[in-house]
Amino acid sequence: MVESASLTTALICLATLGSFAQPASEIPSSVEVLPASSPYGEATVIRNIPYAAHPTPRQNFDLYLPANKTGQPFPLIVWIHGGAWMMGIKEWDNVKYLVRHGYAIASIDYRLSTEAPFPAQIQDCNSALNFILAHATNYGVSSRRFVVGGGSAGGHLALLLGLARDEKDFGADASIKPLAILDFFGPADFNRMQNDLETIHSEKGLELFKDAGGKLLGAPVEQSSAKAKLASPINYVSAASPPVLMLQGNKDDLVPAAQSRRLHEALDQAGVKNRIIMVDAGHDGPLFSAPEIEPKVVSFLNEVLEKPVQANVHRPE
Numbered sequence: 001m002v003e004s005a006s007l008t009t010a011l012i013c014l015a016t017l018g019s020f021a022q023p024a025s026e027i028p029s030s031v032e033v034l035p036a037s038s039p040y041g042e043a044t045v046i047r048n049i050p051y052a053a054h055p056t057p058r059q060n061f062d063l064y065l066p067a068n069k070t071g072q073p074f075p076l077i078v079w080i081h082g083g084a085w086m087m088g089i090k091e092w093d094n095v096k097y098l099v100r101h102g103y104a105i106a107s108i109d110y111r112l113s114t115e116a117p118f119p120a121q122i123q124d125c126n127s128a129l130n131f132i133l134a135h136a137t138n139y140g141v142s143s144r145r146f147v148v149g150g151g152s153a154g155g156h157l158a159l160l161l162g163l164a165r166d167e168k169d170f171g172a173d174a175s176i177k178p179l180a181i182l183d184f185f186g187p188a189d190f191n192r193m194q195n196d197l198e199t200i201h202s203e204k205g206l207e208l209f210k211d212a213g214g215k216l217l218g219a220p221v222e223q224s225s226a227k228a229k230l231a232s233p234i235n236y237v238s239a240a241s242p243p244v245l246m247l248q249g250n251k252d253d254l255v256p257a258a259q260s261r262r263l264h265e266a267l268d269q270a271g272v273k274n275r276i277i278m279v280d281a282g283h284d285g286p287l288f289s290a291p292e293i294e295p296k297v298v299s300f301l302n303e304v305l306e307k308p309v310q311a312n313v314h315r316p317e
Contacts, residue, residue, distance in 0.1 A: 004025055009145050014084050023129040027220075028048075028307050029046060029047060029048050029049050030046070030047050030048065031044065031045070031046050031047075032044070032045050032047065034064075039096040039097070039209070040064050040097075040099040040100065040105075040288060041066070041067070041097075041099055042066075042067035042068075043064050043065060043066055043067055043098035043099050043245045044064075044065045044067070044099050045061045045062055045063065046062065046063045046065075046068055046139075046179050048060045048062065049062070049063060050297070051108070051127055051128040051130075051131035051132070052124075052127055056111060056115070057113065058109045058110060058111055058112065058115070058124075059109070059110070059124060059128075059267040060108075060109055061090065061106050061107060061108040061109065061128055061129070061132070062091075062103065062106070062107045063088050063105070063106050063107075063132075063139060063141075064096075064099050064104060064105040064106075064107070065099075065104050065139070065140065065141075065284075066099050066100070066102050066103070066104065068102065070102070071142055071144075072142075073137075073141050073142040074102065074103060074104035074140060074141050074142065075102070075103050075104070075141075075142050075145040075146065075301075075305055076103065076105075076106060076127055076132070076136070076141040076142055076145065076146040076147070077105045077106070077145075077146070077147050077149055077159075077182070078106050078108065078128070078132065078146060078147070078148045078149070078158075078161075078178075079093050079094075079095065079105055079106065079107045079108070079148075079150060079154070080107075080108055080110070080125060080149070080150030080151075080154035080155075080157045080158050080161070081093065081107065081108075081109070081150065081151065081153075081154045082150065082151045082152025082153040082154040082155065082186075082210075083086065083112075083152070083153055084152070084153050084208060084212035085113040085118075085153045085156075085196060085212055085215065085216045086112050086113045086114050086123060086215055086216075087112065088112075088153070088154075089109070090108065090109050091107070091207055092151065092154075093105065093107050094151045094184050094284075094288050094289050095149065095182065095297065097289060097294050098256070098298070098301075100299070100302075101298050102259070104139075104140075104141045105299070106128070106132050108124075108125065108128040108140075109122035109138060110125055110128070110157070111124055111194060111282055113167070113212070113216040114215065116241050117215075117216065117217065117218035118187075118217055118218070118227065118230075118231050119169060119170055119230075119231070121157055121162045121216070122157055122161065122164070122170045122171070123170060125157050125158075125160075125161045126161065126170055126171035126172050126173070127171055128134045129148070129161065129176065130171075130176070133146070133176060141244075145179060145219075145305055146178055146179065146304075147178055147179055147180045147182060147301065147304070148161045148162045148178045148181055148182070148186065149181065149182025149183070149184070150182070150183070150185060151184040151185065151186070151284060151288070152184070152185055152254075152255065152283065152284060153186070153187075153212075154184075154186065155182075155183040155184045155187075156184055156186040156187045156231075157186075157234060158181055158182065158183060158232075159181060159183050159186055159188060159233030159244075159263075160233050161178070161237070161240075162178050162180075162181035162241070162242050162244070163181070163233050163236035163237060163241050164233070164236040165177055165290070167236070170205050175300065176197075177242060178242050179242060179243075179304050179305060180242050180243045180244065180245065180258060180300070180301065180304040181242055181243070181244045181245070182245050182247075182297070183244055183246045183247070183260070183263075184244065184246075184257065184282070184284075185247060185248050185249055185252055185260070185283055185284065185288075186233075186246045186259075186290055187232075187233045187259055188232065188260065188262065188263040189191065189232050189233075189259055189263070190213065190217075190221070190228035190229070190231050190232045190260045191225060191228050191229055191232060191263070192258075192259075193209055193213070193221075193255075193256075193259065194206065194209065194210075194222075196223065196256040196259060197209060197253075197256060199256070199258065200253060200256050200258075202253040202254070202256070203289070204253060204254070205254045206252060206255050209221065209254075211298040211301050213228075216231070217231065225268050232286050233263070234262065234263050234266050234317070237263070237266045237267055237270050237272065238270055239271055239272065241267065241270060241272045242272075243272065243273035243274060243300075243303075243304050244263070244267055244272065244273075244274040244275075244277070244305075245275050245277070245297065245300045246260045246263065246264060246274070246276040246277065247276075247277050247279055247288055247293070247297075248260035248261075248277070248279065249278075249279050249283055249284075249285075249287075249288075250275060250278045250279065250280060250281070250282040251280070251281075251282045252281075252282055252283045253282060253283065254277075254282075254283040255283060257278070260276055261276070264276045275300060275303075277293070277296055279293065281316020283314040288304045
């Protein structure tokens with residue numbers, strides 16, 4: 001208990017120092033201790049840490065730290081929420097259970113398409129990544145053992161964050177490379193998305209893609225083929241790409257399974273380690289973090305990190 005209280009006190013000081021180090025966002029940073037019954041297990045969370053010099057209300061992240069201290073920096077998951085690029089909150093996190101497996105999670109927010117068109121979203125993701133790694137020692141996380149991931153629109157941004165490391169216009173630092181990417185049902189190929197949705201006769205998906213894609217690109221999708229290509233992660237696959245784990249619903253009518261299968265084929269052709277797990281589900285939902293999925297994600301991470309991390313894997317009832 002003394003050790004836990006000391007850690008909490010230190011983190012409160014860190015959060016306070018961080019707010020003085022940068023111009024404050026509208027919501028100040030705060031520290032909370034989560035009980036073992038939480039979806040993250042027993043953990044400490046620092047909320048609303050700004051990552052930009054002059055942050056907007058959305059340019060911040062929440063950092064979840066496992067309670068079990070190992071004496072070594074925690075391996076890190078940088079998670080990006082979904083919401084069709086035009087909505088969503090940091091709490092939309094499909095891998096909360098990874099904190100119980102000894103991983104820290106930095107769940108980042110970013111400017112939405114209603115605030116700024118692409119590439120503002122990936123620029124924010126790179127800014128957040130750069131900030132987190134620059135302050136990794138302060139937060140007790142590893143600047144070398146980190147993975148990027150996200151769900152839906154966040155999966156798309158995670159793919160860009162991991163694959164497009166040479167894109168200076170995205171704010172990417174080519175010297176930084178994640179050890180892997182977790183892509184949960186994220187769009188990979190904008191230029192073929194409409195055709196994929198027409199193939200599965202998804203009127204709902206077509207309507208959403210035209211609306212969300214148009215807002216993201218700043219113009220109707222059918223008039224933005226060049227920008228759609230720029231925004232498509234599949235176009236950045238190379239032999240130097242990090243390993244990718246894809247989770248995809250076989251009944252997804254918003255991001256068709258063809259998107260993940262095409263990315264899987266491109267990665268295979270480039271000789272990049274990757275795995276696709278088909279889930280008997282639609283788009284998103286509890287099945288993507290079900291007990292039978294959890295060990296598959298953890299096993300993949302243990303492989304790419306080369307050794308398992310210390311875990312406290314009791315699942316809350």
